[in-house]
Amino acid sequence: MRIGLRTVKTAVGAAVAMFIVQALGIANWWVAGVLTVLAVRGTTRVSFRLALHRIIAAIVAGAMASVFYLLVGFNPWAYGLCLLFFFPVMVALRMTEGIVEGAIVATVILTNGLVNRTQLTGLLIIVLVSSAVGVFLNLFMPNVDDKIQTHQTAVTSVMIAALQSMQEELGDGVDAQATDGNGSTAADRVWVQLAQAKEAIDHGRRWTFQHYDNQILAENDYYRAYFEMRNHQYELLRTMQTCLDEGNGQLEEREALHDIIAATAKLLGEETPSATLMTAVKKIKRNLLQNPLASSNDGLVMRNETLLFARSLGELLNTKRQFALVVNAQK
Structure with missing residues (x-):
């Protein structure tokens, strides 16, 4: 049986909160344990928002419960009426996370069968203590940087492999339908x-969201921006391969594209793509636009696919370049 960090934090936090409230001489100290269990969350940012919502919910629920119990009596009908009005108020305030905690406060008041300043103050202190303990424990989150960087490496590696396979398709004298030992073509x-790249990107993005939510003061969006950049490049690579499929690997400027793809594969992991490489792509696009149009339908298709391929390749390089410029500007 495996016990995770969140389980340990929840158990320790519940006990600590109850000890604190009990030491303060406040009745119903056990409630602090229940509220702390609800306070421990998977990310740090969420716990701060939740703490505020719980405190407000406790105040609103305590006030409503006091009014209904004094008017209707300490009975299930009064409890039901209290919740009937309390829930819509929390929804209107967009603080639904505090509904359960508010209901617990109303339940404790009903169980005690009395409404006075001492009890309400004690319940508010219980909520404050359990919220503080929950927030404190949520500051201790596992470091996910290693997991994110693993997916970064995987994305770069598999994208380089995809470019190398495209390079193979564009090679001189290469049959696009030729298969390897596994019966697979380069396409x-x-x-x-x-x-595989998309899978690594999606995994990386999920870890990135958790990483961001665990930052309190820092607003470092590097990882999120990185995977957004790679996701855009993934879409461009899909477009490029579709062009190769439509043209059966027979594109115009084939030799030049082959060389640029080879260079791109080598530089994909670098901070900034070579300006020379981007100039070479622009030259190909310029040549394609200046060359006479083909007379055959197949020739026109090849021209269009080559243009789209070159534009996508240029955007792929420029996307990485713009990302690098933004990152360097923030250093």
């Missing part, structure tokens, strides 16, 4: 590699 390998 087949590209699509498999792109699927």
Whole structure:
């Protein structure tokens, strides 16, 4: 049986909160344990918002419960009426996370069968203590940087492999339908590699969201921006491979594109793509626009696919370049 960090934090926090409230001589100290269990969350930012919502919910629920119990009596009908009005108020305030805590406060008042300043003050202190303990424990979150960086490496590696497979498709004298020992063409390998890239990107983004939510003062969005950049490049690589599929690997400026793809594969992990490389892509696009149009339908299709391929390749390089410029500007 595996016991996770959150389980340990919850158990320790509940006990600590009850000890604190009990030491303060406040009745119903056990409530602090229940509220602390509800306070421990998976991310730090969420716990701060939740703490505020719980405190407000406790005040609102305590006030409503006091009014209904004094008017209707300490009975289930009064409790039901209290919740009937309390729930919509919390929804209107967009503080639904505090509903359960508010209901617990109303339940404790009903169980005690009395309404006085001492009890209400004690319940407010219980909520404050349990919220503070929950927030404190949520400051201790596992470091997910290593997991994110693992997915970063995986994305870069598999994208480089996809570019190398495209390079193979554009090679001189290469049959686009030729298969390897596993019966796969270069195009087949590209699509498999792109699927792997997307999987790594999605995993990385999920860890990135958790990383961001665990930051309190820092507003470092580097990881989120990185995976957004790679996701855009993934879409561009899909477009490029579709162009190769439509043209059966026979694109115009094939030799030049082959060399640029080879260079791109080597530089994909670098901070900033070579300006020379981007100039080479612009030259290909300029040549394509200046060359006479083909007379055959197949020739026109090849021209269009080559243009789209070159534009996507240029955007792929520029996307990484713009990302690097933004990152460097923030250093």
